[in-house]
Amino acid sequence: MSGLVLDRIGVRFGGLVALDGVSLRVAPGRTVGVIGPNGAGKTTLFNVVCGFVSPTGGSLTLDGRPLRPRPHRLTRLGIARTLQGVGLFSGLTVLENVLVAAPATPGERAATHGVTAAAPGETAATPGKEVAPHGVTAAAPGETAATPGEEVAPHGVTAAAPGGKAGGRDRAMAALERCGVAERAGDLPGMLPYALRKRVALARALVSDPRILLLDEPAGGLSAREIDELRELIAGLSCAVLLVEHHMDLVMSVCDEILVLDFGRPVAHGTPDEIRADEAVADAYLGAAG
Ligand SMILES: Nc1ncnc2c1ncn2[C@@H]1O[C@H](COP(=O)(O)OP(=O)(O)OP(=O)(O)O)[C@@H](O)[C@H]1O
Numbered sequence: 001m002s003g004l005v006l007d008r009i010g011v012r013f014g015g016l017v018a019l020d021g022v023s024l025r026v027a028p029g030r031t032v033g034v035i036g037p038n039g040a041g042k043t044t045l046f047n048v049v050c051g052f053v054s055p056t057g058g059s060l061t062l063d064g065r066p067l068r069p070r071p072h073r074l075t076r077l078g079i080a081r082t083l084q085g086v087g088l089f090s091g092l093t094v095l096e097n098v099l100v101a102a103p104a105t106p107g108e109r110a111a112t113h114g115v116t117a118a119a120p121g122e123t124a125a126t127p128g129k130e131v132a133p134h135g136v137t138a139a140a141p142g143e144t145a146a147t148p149g150e151e152v153a154p155h156g157v158t159a160a161a162p163g164g165k166a167g168g169r170d171r172a173m174a175a176l177e178r179c180g181v182a183e184r185a186g187d188l189p190g191m192l193p194y195a196l197r198k199r200v201a202l203a204r205a206l207v208s209d210p211r212i213l214l215l216d217e218p219a220g221g222l223s224a225r226e227i228d229e230l231r232e233l234i235a236g237l238s239c240a241v242l243l244v245e246h247h248m249d250l251v252m253s254v255c256d257e258i259l260v261l262d263f264g265r266p267v268a269h270g271t272p273d274e275i276r277a278d279e280a281v282a283d284a285y286l287g288a289a290g
Contacts, residue, residue, distance in 0.1 A: 002063050003027035003240050004049065004212050010057030011044050011264070018044040019055070019264045026212060031234065031241040033251040035275075036261035042244040043084075045261070046214050049242070050074060050081055062212070075101065078211035082204075082218060086197045088189040094200050095185040098175055102168035102207045175207040176200070179233065195226040202233065212240045219247040252276065 004026045011019040019041045026032045034042050047053040049060070051069030060067040062077065069077060080101075088097045176182040179199040181192075189197050198218065205213055215234070219227045227250055234241065234254045245251050251258060252272040260268040260281050268278045275281055 001025070001061070003030070004067070004242070005061045006045075006048075006058065007060070008058040009045070009048055009055045009060070011041070011048060011053055012056045017264050019048070019261075022058070022259070022261065022264070022266055024259050024269070026240040026242050028211070028240050029238055030256045031237075031243055031254050033243045033245060033255035033258040034261065035245070035248075035251055035258060036267075039263070040261040041264040042261060043216070044264075046081065046216060046242070046244060049079065049212070049214060075103075075208045075210070078208075079214070080205040080208055080210035080212070081214040082198075082201050082216055084217045084220060086189070086194070086201045088197060088200060088204075090188065090190055092188075093185065094176065094181065094187050094189060094192070095169070095172055097189065097200055098172040098204045098207050099168055101204045102172045102175075103209075172203075172207055175203040178206065179203040180229075195222050198222065198230075199233075206237075210239050212242065213237065215241060215243045215245070217245055218243070219245055219250050 006022060006024050009019055009022045010017070022041070022045060024032060024034075034045060036042055044053055048055050049069060051071050051074070060069070062079075067077070069079065074080065088094075089100070092100070173182055173185065176185055179202050181196050181199045181203065184192055184196060184200075189200060192200070198221075202215075202218070205215075218230055218234070222230060227247060231250055231254055234243070234250075243251065243255060252275075255272055257269065257271055258275045259266060260275060260278075268275055268281045270278070
């Protein structure tokens, strides 16, 4: 079976059940939304797919083969992820931020595996408050918001950045182009408005041409108009997309199907219309969200 399949995934943190019997399939070209109240287990689910959290039950497969994800092998596996905030390297230009995840040749996976992956427990960033991509091989420990002129040494990234060959650069520029930020390639992230920084983060996730793209609250901190633009970007993606998002209009309009979690358990799974009409969902989430 092609795509990503989660079969009865369970996760326990000591006595706390974070996920219990969660199954879903994200097929190529499909967008599956995961919604639920705070603490429902959405981030934990992403962390399972990225290998930050090992499930205590169930199994994962990717294109029919058992998947045992490891954060440092994510891009090689064809998995990319954006963060709840932005997570760009403040001391690198926009282009360099994408280059660190860019394969030099088609089909080759970037050397900075897992560069788009977040640390377990990473919390939402607010505009102006960047979250450093902990656990990222090239990240500077404690890296914080970028301001022009405030260079943060990205340990492990040198002038000859992975993917820094011409092929990688072309791909990085193409990804920036696709996300509408190519003209800011030479700027530092701190010079860009929040919405554009989020686009750069999306370009970094897309540059490795992932099979599975995990989007973690991509609409967070965006205006209504910016969310409309994001909707178009997501709708144009051809890979499998797993979307965690609190912005219900976006979820309802871009998702082919939606899984609703509450206290780690699936309470509903269906098309946006089915989810809208589901009373259990309204009780567990939509009422609270709306
Ligand atoms: N590393 C951890 N150790 C212990 N408990 C954890 C850990 N990570 C998550 N939890 C707990 O697991 C539950 C699910 O958390 P999770 O972050 O996955 O929820 P969420 O749906 O992503 O919430 P939010 O919408 O606030 O991001 C919560 O009760 C949380 O406190």
